Amino acid sequence: MERNVCLIAGGMSEWGVREASLRDMFQEAGKACFEDNPAVTNKDVDGLIVASAYTERCSFQTHLAPLVAEYLGIKPKSICARVELLCASGSSGIILAYGLIKAGIADVVMVAGGEKLYMPQKWEVFYSELASVDHDWDGAQGLGLPPPAFAMVAKQHMKLYGTTEEQLALVSVKNRRNGLNNPRGHFRQPIDLQTAMTARPIVPPLKLYDCCPVTDGCAAVILACEEKAKDLTDRPLVYIRGTGQATLNNMSANMPNWTTWEALKVAAQKAYADAGVKPGDIDVAQTHDCFTISEIIEYEDLGFCEKGEGGLFIQEGKSDFGGQVPVNTDGGLLSCGHPFGGTGIRQAIEIMKQLQGRAVRQVEGARIGLTHNLSGFIAAHTVIIYGRDKD
Amino acid sequence: MERNVCLIAGGMSEWGVREASLRDMFQEAGKACFEDNPAVTNKDVDGLIVASAYTERCSFQTHLAPLVAEYLGIKPKSICARVELLCASGSSGIILAYGLIKAGIADVVMVAGGEKLYMPQKWEVFYSELASVDHDWDGAQGLGLPPPAFAMVAKQHMKLYGTTEEQLALVSVKNRRNGLNNPRGHFRQPIDLQTAMTARPIVPPLKLYDCCPVTDGCAAVILACEEKAKDLTDRPLVYIRGTGQATLNNMSANMPNWTTWEALKVAAQKAYADAGVKPGDIDVAQTHDCFTISEIIEYEDLGFCEKGEGGLFIQEGKSDFGGQVPVNTDGGLLSCGHPFGGTGIRQAIEIMKQLQGRAVRQVEGARIGLTHNLSGFIAAHTVIIYGRDKD
Numbered sequence: 001m002e003r004n005v006c007l008i009a010g011g012m013s014e015w016g017v018r019e020a021s022l023r024d025m026f027q028e029a030g031k032a033c034f035e036d037n038p039a040v041t042n043k044d045v046d047g048l049i050v051a052s053a054y055t056e057r058c059s060f061q062t063h064l065a066p067l068v069a070e071y072l073g074i075k076p077k078s079i080c081a082r083v084e085l086l087c088a089s090g091s092s093g094i095i096l097a098y099g100l101i102k103a104g105i106a107d108v109v110m111v112a113g114g115e116k117l118y119m120p121q122k123w124e125v126f127y128s129e130l131a132s133v134d135h136d137w138d139g140a141q142g143l144g145l146p147p148p149a150f151a152m153v154a155k156q157h158m159k160l161y162g163t164t165e166e167q168l169a170l171v172s173v174k175n176r177r178n179g180l181n182n183p184r185g186h187f188r189q190p191i192d193l194q195t196a197m198t199a200r201p202i203v204p205p206l207k208l209y210d211c212c213p214v215t216d217g218c219a220a221v222i223l224a225c226e227e228k229a230k231d232l233t234d235r236p237l238v239y240i241r242g243t244g245q246a247t248l249n250n251m252s253a254n255m256p257n258w259t260t261w262e263a264l265k266v267a268a269q270k271a272y273a274d275a276g277v278k279p280g281d282i283d284v285a286q287t288h289d290c291f292t293i294s295e296i297i298e299y300e301d302l303g304f305c306e307k308g309e310g311g312l313f314i315q316e317g318k319s320d321f322g323g324q325v326p327v328n329t330d331g332g333l334l335s336c337g338h339p340f341g342g343t344g345i346r347q348a349i350e351i352m353k354q355l356q357g358r359a360v361r362q363v364e365g366a367r368i369g370l371t372h373n374l375s376g377f378i379a380a381h382t383v384i385i386y387g388r389d390k391d
Numbered sequence: 392m393e394r395n396v397c398l399i400a401g402g403m404s405e406w407g408v409r410e411a412s413l414r415d416m417f418q419e420a421g422k423a424c425f426e427d428n429p430a431v432t433n434k435d436v437d438g439l440i441v442a443s444a445y446t447e448r449c450s451f452q453t454h455l456a457p458l459v460a461e462y463l464g465i466k467p468k469s470i471c472a473r474v475e476l477l478c479a480s481g482s483s484g485i486i487l488a489y490g491l492i493k494a495g496i497a498d499v500v501m502v503a504g505g506e507k508l509y510m511p512q513k514w515e516v517f518y519s520e521l522a523s524v525d526h527d528w529d530g531a532q533g534l535g536l537p538p539p540a541f542a543m544v545a546k547q548h549m550k551l552y553g554t555t556e557e558q559l560a561l562v563s564v565k566n567r568r569n570g571l572n573n574p575r576g577h578f579r580q581p582i583d584l585q586t587a588m589t590a591r592p593i594v595p596p597l598k599l600y601d602c603c604p605v606t607d608g609c610a611a612v613i614l615a616c617e618e619k620a621k622d623l624t625d626r627p628l629v630y631i632r633g634t635g636q637a638t639l640n641n642m643s644a645n646m647p648n649w650t651t652w653e654a655l656k657v658a659a660q661k662a663y664a665d666a667g668v669k670p671g672d673i674d675v676a677q678t679h680d681c682f683t684i685s686e687i688i689e690y691e692d693l694g695f696c697e698k699g700e701g702g703l704f705i706q707e708g709k710s711d712f713g714g715q716v717p718v719n720t721d722g723g724l725l726s727c728g729h730p731f732g733g734t735g736i737r738q739a740i741e742i743m744k745q746l747q748g749r750a751v752r753q754v755e756g757a758r759i760g761l762t763h764n765l766s767g768f769i770a771a772h773t774v775i776i777y778g779r780d781k782d
Binding site: 054056057060061062063064065067070078080084086089092095098099103104105106131132133134245247248249251254266270274375380 | 474496767
């Protein structure tokens, strides 16, 4: 039988607008990860996967994995490589580490990810955005910049399903409330509905608080085979139960549907099937709320509600604590920010803590958790399901 | 039991100084890969890993994996991500795909890699090289540029072990001879010893033919679980038997030894142990001959000969056809060129063909093959062992 794989530690650098360099923040995140579980040290780690998307352009550094290994005192012998799937680089790294451990190629792997994105001049980030979609087809038209693209998605969803600007704003209000006590997040102040609704427009219908910020930060987790995990932690074991990563198109002209994300459905279907669970079994989820509209569509395409009912789902409190499935319990991208390679790892840390009963804002009795990480202009979707039980 | 994993197809774009863009060359390589084994189509492929190091700076394109998927008509559901470990990005992709298939997370995965590096102005490549080592410590001193770094290694090896410039030149003469009939390689003309010895100096003791060229190109392979592989090819199955990827330092100041590559020994040791073979069992090897001195040190640290005897190993023809272990039978980096993400995949294709008995220059009866891929300033080493037999 293939081996079971567990999450045994996780930590983050402080996230926000930082004066630190990318390597500083990787070091902070690695340190926080080891401090989260002092039973595991850099000597136990036999592999390192680093997740980062804009390191070349924004940090002038490629061949990043050996550099991070050196700064963390890790000497990998099974894997030492970087993975990039833009906004979903972090969750990609977790899937790849999961494969290596499950297959018996590695035993204990750190997945560390993050970015230094904020620069006063903003040019490198601006250029990088245009290079993040198909640059000959979409980038050349300026479609690489996320707010206009997601504004079109929001407009279409409103037109087809009657979703309202207030429903969008409610996602932001919830996630800012969830991020309130998160010690590492970018924003830690709540906002009320009035503030969200009257904020300055970015690209209508998206207003300031409908958009996640430009954030610097890193995060790291350690995955281990079950046997090692038992040695290396006394906390409840958190198993990876299923994964899916799907793409059906890249350029926007080939997108089958802007408001039903088919690739998300394919990725989720595979992850649910692997895990042997249904959407109704999920106790807590971290989804990719890069914009408020994203979270609403994710409720639908992850199967938490019917198509077109995402607006109602937030309005009726079904994604809040005490609701059907609390979503983005640590504040999500809207509160924590979104240093691309870090996001999927931050999501994993929050799910690990939720399933171990030690989250800042705890979902009582959570046993099955899900993360969803989106990349490109809705081009690729990554879903991972975690459980307190093996199967 | 974990599943066995086989190489079932491989193909390359033309390699050289190309007017094609990176996406064109990925398409050429993908097409060549499917043509190599018409039984497998893009519909059979459930995962795609793309290996590329300089895509951001030299091709202005990140989030490359979904773009390549779209251009090849592949709709991944298990994995769709890019991997970067500079010069060893390609072999890293193979290890990661191997893990996913062995673990049962994916069944049929394409690993496609390559670069568009040559530009008349050369600035993006120049900058990228400085960003490929630790840019604060080594890049800032200009140590990112490979010829000076490897010239120091060569000088030290000559001083310690009496290695001669003629022995270096013989590596180049052999590999140019091996690349003679390779229909995709960058250089396809032989050179004689006289030509190699009298070529213009690059950084003494390295002369023109001691250095691999700047090359554009892509390559792709398809890996499948044994069960699918049996359905998808009538050729002999080529199994991945063992892998290792090690790094002990990144910046040059922390390198334990410039002429004994400890991380290579660690990676090779793990790969040999996984595969249950010894250096003497290897019938054919593709090693990372970015410079002639590299191949000489690789003979030693892969265990083909004793430390310090690499010069003699080439001089006595032990790495040539008919010798102890033919090395770089398709011409290696010195003939084929080195579009970083493509190299590890080219090596895998050549080993697959050798073990299936259909290489351009065939090692008779080869059953066990090895690839070695180096990255950074000798910072990280990747070793993969393939076999005609499962174990």
